[in-house]
Amino acid sequence: MEDWAALRKETMGKIDLCGSWGFCLDGEKEGIKREYYKGNLQDTIILPATVSTAKKGKLSEDVPEEQRNTGSLTDPYFFEGYTWYTKTVELADLTDREFFLVLERTRISHVWIGEEHIGSNNSLCTSHRYCITPYVKKEMKLTIMVDNTPASYPVAGGHMTSVDTQTNWNGITGEIYIEELSSIFLSNVRIYPDAAGRLIKVRAVLNGAEKCRVRANVAGEGEALGGKDFDLSAGENLFSCELKETALTWSEHTPNLCRLILTLLPEGQREKDLTSAEFSYPFGLRDFKAVGHYFEINGNKTFLRGKHDGLIFPLTGHPPMDLDSWLRVLGTAKEYGINHYRFHTCCPPRACFEAADILGIYLEPELPFWGTVTEEGDENHNPAAQQYLIEEGYRILDEFGNHPSFVMMSMGNELWGSKKAINHILKGYKSYDDRHLYTQGSNNFQFMPSILDQEDFFCGVRFSRDRLFRGSYAMCDAPLGHIQTSAPDTVHNYDSLIRPGEVLTGTGKDGEVTIQYGTGTKTVKMEDSEEVIPEIPVVSHEIGQYAMYPDFSEISKYTGVLKAENLKIFRERLKAKGMLHMADAFFKASGSFAVDCYKAEIETALRSRELAGFQLLDLQDFSGQGTALVGILNAFMENKGILTSGEWRQFCSDAVLLAELPGFVYAAGEEITVGIKLALFRLTALPSPVVELCLLDGDNVILKKEQSLRDDYGNGVYKLCDFTVNLPEIQKPRKLTLQISLKDQDIENHYDLWVYPERKPDAAHNDVIITESLVEAIENLEKGRRVILYPDFLTKENSIPGTYCTDFWCYPMFRSISESMDRPIPVGTHGLLIKKEHKIFRNFPTEAYTTAQWYDLISGSRAYILEESTIEPIVWTIDNFERNHKLGNLFEVKAGEGRLLVCTLHLQESKKSLPARWFEYCLMEYAGSDDFQPENVIDLEKLKEMK
The missing domain is CATH 3.20.20.80 (Glycosidases)
Incomplete structure (x- = not known):
């Protein structure tokens, strides 16, 4: 498309005021009383800028302790009060001209020309536009005062002024200029597109003349799309322009832009002067509507x-x-x-x-x-x-x-x-x-x-x-x-x-x-x-x-x-x-x-x-x-390295293939039904798709199926088909991957399945003591025995509840809100960290983080607080950054001549769960093996203090 600057063509002229200005801070807000608009300001600043981007005020590269924020980022140059800006401006010609001072984005502003206060503006969201025609001179001193004092704002300002987001900055950002117009000009031009009817309606206010003729031309992608002359009267006018059928529409899939060019033709206007009264407005030909329960863009559901x-x-x-x-x-x-x-x-x-x-x-x-x-x-x-x-x-x-x-x-x-x-x-x-x-x-x-x-x-x-x-x-x-x-x-x-x-x-x-x-x-x-x-x-x-x-x-x-x-x-x-x-x-x-x-x-x-x-x-x-x-x-807006944009788009795009599964944990040999849904919101329909399903064990394909569908699918959510899948009769637990796709389409998705045999071998644990009592555990450790401890002494003082989901938003904010409302505080944890290469997981496949087979083990469990301890768990619960407890769900220590494996996961009441049964087997099998050689050592007397 054309360069955007060309689509924003100005009318007669723009006097750019960006650059060096006189400047001063007025934290005491005494400047009006001291008539700062009369004198020269001692400092300078390059606009556009804020106090902070210009590093004005007290230099504070090393943020003092008392200024450091934990709930938000910290601005070392944060300033609230008045700032003053002054600049001498020269104008070439004042004849038959209208002048407007424009500050694209700022806070509350006050403007003086010479010593005369010409007005103020308090918009936080739009540009500040001042008509300065009655005050201009060929050479004049322009003074601007900006006030970002919260008490001065009519409303708090939401995230326009919040320390949590862009901060309550002080300054002037974006364009700063004087717009120079002819004495006859248009304002408040609004374009109403009608994509279905291939036309636009235009509202425009004519200023400076009782009547005027306007030539309207519409162009898009280098093509003239329509045009006509209209007679305008002073004030608001409404007229329409029909466009060619070739006019392209605007949407998420087709962001085609057009522009409306309005040329004023006042009586006596010479042809060579026409460009001096030309106005250009970019727009898109689109119809965005709420239709029933969905939105539509140009008639297409989105x-x-x-x-x-x-x-x-x-x-x-x-x-x-x-x-x-x-x-x-x-x-x-x-x-x-x-x-x-x-x-x-x-x-x-x-x-x-x-x-x-x-x-x-x-x-x-x-x-x-x-x-x-x-x-x-x-x-x-x-x-x-x-x-x-x-x-x-x-x-x-x-x-x-x-x-x-x-x-x-x-x-x-x-x-x-x-x-x-x-x-x-x-x-x-x-x-x-x-x-x-x-x-x-x-x-x-x-x-x-x-x-x-x-x-x-x-x-x-x-x-x-x-x-x-x-x-x-x-x-x-x-x-x-x-x-x-x-x-x-x-x-x-x-x-x-x-x-x-x-x-x-x-x-x-x-x-x-x-x-x-x-x-x-x-x-x-x-x-x-x-x-x-x-x-x-x-x-x-x-x-x-x-x-x-x-x-x-x-x-x-x-x-x-x-x-x-x-x-x-x-x-x-x-x-x-x-x-x-x-x-x-x-x-x-x-x-x-x-x-x-x-x-x-x-x-x-x-x-x-x-x-x-x-x-x-x-x-x-x-x-x-x-x-x-x-x-x-x-x-x-940079990738953290957790997953790629392509992986994210598998489940967040205009076409997502969805498997319907009642869960992610299954028994070996089990027959499952996999429903396939499609959420499709593209520009064109999808004809007769072929659905493919693969079951993979690592890179090995162990099952592949496909179904050909005869229908064409427009935008919406559809149940495509069902697949019957017989899971393999494996002898050891495995992680399998269910991969679904549409053949010859860029639409695919995948899901991890955790599959366990119904029967497990007996663990060799003849000399392993299993107990819930710390006293009994210590007695056997003193005898040099191997012990698995499911502690019965976990309380709210020494442990944190287990929860499958990660923390909502952030712990400090909602802890405070819950306390003030006298409601339960959040658990505040971020899932598990698992040493997945540990030998205890030989028969319990896992990732290094929480996945679905851990649900039954975590739910109803508690994580033990290992403060003041050098013990590093095999399975951690990750605590939040405010509390920072060392939380262990599974850890091992050498105590005296004995060896201790502590598990706080929810096993005793979860034996019907396949993952729980296999996990318990893995504990016993490991504890009874020669691999059970804990690196962490704890004194038996210290162990007695665990309660």
Whole structure:
């Protein structure tokens, strides 16, 4: 396509103001009183910049202890207050001109020309645009003051100002210029595409003349697509342009861009002067609609594979303002199968929309609000703040509305308050600009959701306490999800939970309830409500949140504004516990486990015909709110080395093949039925696919089947076929791989199966003592015996509960929330780290991390706290970075003349489980063998203190 700069052709001229400015910090906010706009500022700064990117203020390369954040990244140059900027500007000609000062992105700004204050602007999400025509001179001093004081903001600002994301920076970023227009010009040009009808409608405001003729031309990919002359009158005008049938549409699969060129032809305009009144607007010919339970793009059903974004950019502390940076970021997300971005309480800059236009990604900006919407009469009603938010929404629509990637808009995150007021605001937006789909917000009213008349789609996590359509939840938001509470399978879906077969009316408990509110808590009124049955598309909110241990090798990457003092502190804590050498193993094992949890989460969403999309939290790490290391990519959108983008796309792309299995653990020789589903959302139908199934033992194919299907498959979720598979009659437990694919297509997936013979040999353990009593164990160790101990003395003081799922979001944040709500605190662990090459696993195949055959062993178990000990377990439970317990599930020691094998896994009550029976056999077989030679040594007296 054409160079984007050509699509953003300016009208008459742009006087670039980037470069050197006079500058000073005003932390005491005395500058107005001291009339800084009159004098010369002592320092200088190169704009665009923030205080932090320019390293202004106190030099603090070595962050003092008291400034180090554990819950977020640290900005050594963080500044709140006023900053002042001054520059002398020269204009060539003031005749028949209109001048506008434009600051692309900043905080609250005030502008003076000479000594005259010409106005202020407080938009956080859009550019600050000042009409300066009445004040300009050929040479003038321009002064700008920027205020980022939180108390000055009409609202808190969500992630536009949060320390957890881009920080509450002070400065001016992006373009800074004076726009020079002719006295007759167009403004508020809005393009309404109609892809089905191959036409566009255009709204435009004519300024500076009672009437004018405009020539409209549309071009795309070097081809003229249509054009016509129109007569305009002063004020708003509406006209249409029909396009050729060859006009290409815009979508995730075909991100074709067009441009509308409007040339003003005022009376007496000479042909050679026409370009001086030419306006160019890029757009995409697309129809994005909510149709029934799904979204459609140009008539094709699509499924939103979304990610959350809070504008986290550690090198700058603010979002990039250039196109290339956003092409890299969004391009990386698309490489991982993402076609949708939801911006949490924030709006990205223009460059992001442009990159999404080019790449074909569906964007959902959100008002910068995370709180309560009220109405008149409410004791907490703040009309000024609420009006600001409403106006901010209109500003977002005006500034970014022509971008084809801008398809959705949200009122905010997890809002409470007046549903009537929210509905009224939505109605206003829809009547003002119907090019986008609107929602009341993301996960509004949490346990008491409802669907408003004016919203086009619903984004949440449940429709009642137990109608959950997400796989994981915080303990304070219990009940927990199926991935946290059930043995792993690939059959669970959300269809009956989203739209039950029978509509029941339920009554909420009348009274007050304490709920999670932002990163804290709040008491709200629980109202009676009817069961919600949605008839609009449903998108699951912030799915995933599977935490993993930090990757400390990442610390060296923080070479910019924000420093990873949190990661450094976590590393110091681990070192103090004597486990720093385990950090990389903890990271890799917990990361691999988290990936399996994400696979289960995403595949559940794709299997669900009643779900229209999901929004991950997140593909990348979230470096705030306690430090939530939940991404398979780091905060820089770089691969952590856990899996490749191609492996991720097997279960997150526009075509995913899904095996339906009731579990992953089977008996040798067992006959199983494998259902095959297809989630397909591509541009063209898939004709007569051939489904292939292979069962592999390592690289050896032990079974291969295929089925040819006669139907053509358009977009949707389909049950393709079933395969009957007879598992081999093996003599030892094996890990087998079930591989499914569509022949001659780039669509495949795989699943690990753990297969055990029903009968196991007898273990040689004649001289092995098996006991639950520490006293009995010590008595036999004193006699030089071999002992297997299943300790009966595990308590909440000396151990941590076992859980199959990894921690949700991050332990510090939700521990604090649970404590404040007087609810159970999370377990806070990150799965197992297993020394899989240990000889104890000769007959128990395993990975180095938690996999499905460990479910019965972990559930109901406890991990023993081995503080102050040099013992290194065979099977660890990985603790979180705040607590950093050394947790052992299986460890061995030499004690006196005896040898001790301690197992805290759930075996005694799990003997019906094949993995448990084989694991117990492996313990006894190992303990009775010559291989049982523990390296760890413990004094018998020390052993007595284990209680």
